[in-house]
Amino acid sequence: MTITFYSNFLNHHQLYFCQQLIEIIGEGNFHFVATMPIASEQLTMGYVNMNEIYPFVIKAYDNNDEYSYALKLANDSDVVIIGAAPSSYISERLNYNKLTFRFSERLFKNGTWHRFLPSTYRSIYKSYLAFKQKSLYVLCASAYLAEDLALVGFPKAKCFKWGYFPKAKVYKESVINFKSSSNTIELLWVGRMIWWKHPEDAIYTLDYLLKSGIQCHLTMIGQGKKRKEVEKFALHLGITEKVTFRDFCSEQEVRCCMERANIYIFSSGREEGWGAVLNEAMNSGCMVVANRCAGSTPYLIQNKKNGLIYDGSRKELRKCLDIVIKDQSLITTMGEEAYNTIVNTWNYRVAAHRFVELSKSFINGQEQNDISFGPCSYV
Numbered sequence: 407m408t409i410t411f412y413s414n415f416l417n418h419h420q421l422y423f424c425q426q427l428i429e430i431i432g433e434g435n436f437h438f439v440a441t442m443p444i445a446s447e448q449l450t451m452g453y454v455n456m457n458e459i460y461p462f463v464i465k466a467y468d469n470n471d472e473y474s475y476a477l478k479l480a481n482d483s484d485v486v487i488i489g490a491a492p493s494s495y496i497s498e499r500l501n502y503n504k505l506t507f508r509f510s511e512r513l514f515k516n517g518t519w520h521r522f523l524p525s526t527y528r529s530i531y532k533s534y535l536a537f538k539q540k541s542l543y544v545l546c547a548s549a550y551l552a553e554d555l556a557l558v559g560f561p562k563a564k565c566f567k568w569g570y571f572p573k574a575k576v577y578k579e580s581v582i583n584f585k586s587s588s589n590t591i592e593l594l595w596v597g598r599m600i601w602w603k604h605p606e607d608a609i610y611t612l613d614y615l616l617k618s619g620i621q622c623h624l625t626m627i628g629q630g631k632k633r634k635e636v637e638k639f640a641l642h643l644g645i646t647e648k649v650t651f652r653d654f655c656s657e658q659e660v661r662c663c664m665e666r667a668n669i670y671i672f673s674s675g676r677e678e679g680w681g682a683v684l685n686e687a688m689n690s691g692c693m694v695v696a697n698r699c700a701g702s703t704p705y706l707i708q709n710k711k712n713g714l715i716y717d718g719s720r721k722e723l724r725k726c727l728d729i730v731i732k733d734q735s736l737i738t739t740m741g742e743e744a745y746n747t748i749v750n751t752w753n754y755r756v757a758a759h760r761f762v763e764l765s766k767s768f769i770n771g772q773e774q775n776d777i778s779f780g781p782c783s784y785v
Contacts, residue, residue, distance in 0.1 A: 407765065410437045410479045412496075413489035413509075415444045416456040416463055418657060419570035419682045426758035428462065437483075439464045439476045441491045451598075452656050485765045487545065493533050500537045505768050508533065509568065511679025512548040512701055513555065521558050534560045541768070547680050548701030552785040565785045566764070567705055570682040574689050574753035575661075581691030581745045582738055584665040591615070591622040591737065594667035594692065596660055596683055597674070599630030604697070606632070606639055607673035607723060611695065613643045614724060618731045625663060627652045664690035668737050669730070672696040672703070675718060685752065688712070688744035693737045695726050706752055712743035757781035 409427060413420065416438050427436045440457045443465075449455065457463050466476040480486060480495045481504075488496050489509040496506050513530065514520050521527060534542070538560050545568035546552050552565040577584075586592045593615075595608035605626065612624040626636070626649065633651070640646045655663070664670065670687035671694075678700040687694055688706060694713040696703045707713040714729060716722035730736060750756075760782035767773065777783040 407431050407485065407762065407769075408435045408483045409485045409487070409762075409765070410439060410483040411487040411489070412439045412441065412476075412480070412491035414442050414491065415440045415448075416460065417444075417448075417453060418456070419572050421456060421460075422573055422754040423571045423758055424460075424462065426754050427762070430758055430762050433462075437462055437464050437479055439466050439479065439491070439495075441466050441476075443467060451654055484769065500540045500542055503541050505541045505543075505765060506537075507543050507545050509545040509547060510551055512550040512676075514557075515677045515679065518554065518557060521554075527558070530558050534558075538564070543768075546785055549704035549785075550676070550701060562785055566781075567783045567785055568757070568781055569702060569705060569752065570680050570685065571752075571754035571757050571781075572682045572685050572689075574685070574748050574755070576749055577745075580742070581665070582742060585668055585691065585738075585741075586666055589621055591620060591669060591734075592667045593622055593624040593669045593671060594627075594663055594687070595624065595671045595673070596627045596663070599626075599628050599632040599636060601632060602675045602677035603630075604673040604675060604718075605630075605636045607697075607720075608671045609636060609639050609643065609645070609649070610720065611669075611671050611723065611727060612640075612648060613645055614727050615731070616645060616648065618727075620731060620734075623648050623650070625650045625652065625667070627655055627660060627663065629653055661686065661690065664692055667692050668741070670694045672700060674700040676700070678702075685748060688752075689748040691741040691745045693730075693740040694744060695723070706747065708743075708747075710740075712740055712747050714740070751780040 424438055440463055444455050457465055464472055464476050466473045481499050485505050486496055487507045487509050500506055544565045546565050547568050552562045556562050593612055597603050599605045615622050640649050664687050670692035672684050674681050674697055676699040680701045684702045684706055696707050696713055696715055697718050698715050699718050707715055709715045714726040716726050764782050
């Protein structure tokens, strides 16, 4: 089997899945086509220019030979995955009804009314609706994508649960052993401090727990337009000595912070297509308090089992925090369950193996799998 993955550039959310595919189908049978160089903004945020490192990457933007080879792979490969890349790569293969998976976050991050805009509908038609009778299937890197597609007439039966798959660590000892041994509960928030990530929810969480008699400390990692506003909010509440602000850190430094943290606040709204930071926090054994509106939350979090879900409102956030206040032992048990979810199901190893088996079943005309949870399960 040959598989080619088309996207803008290779990053650490895709790398491990790609490498696992190579282990399964063999070197030379997998290629990743990067359609553009990595942006300087990503490099500033700590991303590595992986396009230049890994030999399985075809840089279609580099020269005519690379571009021509990328086009050839699009037609010759047994299976194609296409993410943030032009639809022109797959139009010909779909005319021949060759197996193709479109990988996407939700379509209507700014509201479902956008589907009525002519330009939006034209784009969706070219990417999805024109080929809905062909062998085009969708890997949903958002719990809300299938619903968005259904609104414009694309069948949910052709949609599978998917996501981003950063490195999934398997610890030799309990991940809980890495947590702070003091009586202070460590809270963590990581990301760009912009309006739709709602970093102020982390400050609110800290303040609410402190006022409830819980000894805790918050670390916030990231920069952005809301940084000063968030700092002022902490000052207004009189809790600045309980907050540590840090600028962007390396992937390794962030993981170290996650391993020490007891609770992770994942506050992003509907504009967050996925949010791989949730995978990483769960893999680090954090009990996560997660906004339901973010794309990854409904897939990864089973409410009150491996984390807590709120609807984005302060009222619902307080309800989640009250559960923790009433029984602090849940921080440990939910953190362990979160770790198990990533290690056992939502990781690149499982995703790659299930994807290959799913592709084989389509190619061989067999019945599809009956997986009920995790990557490649039906939405």
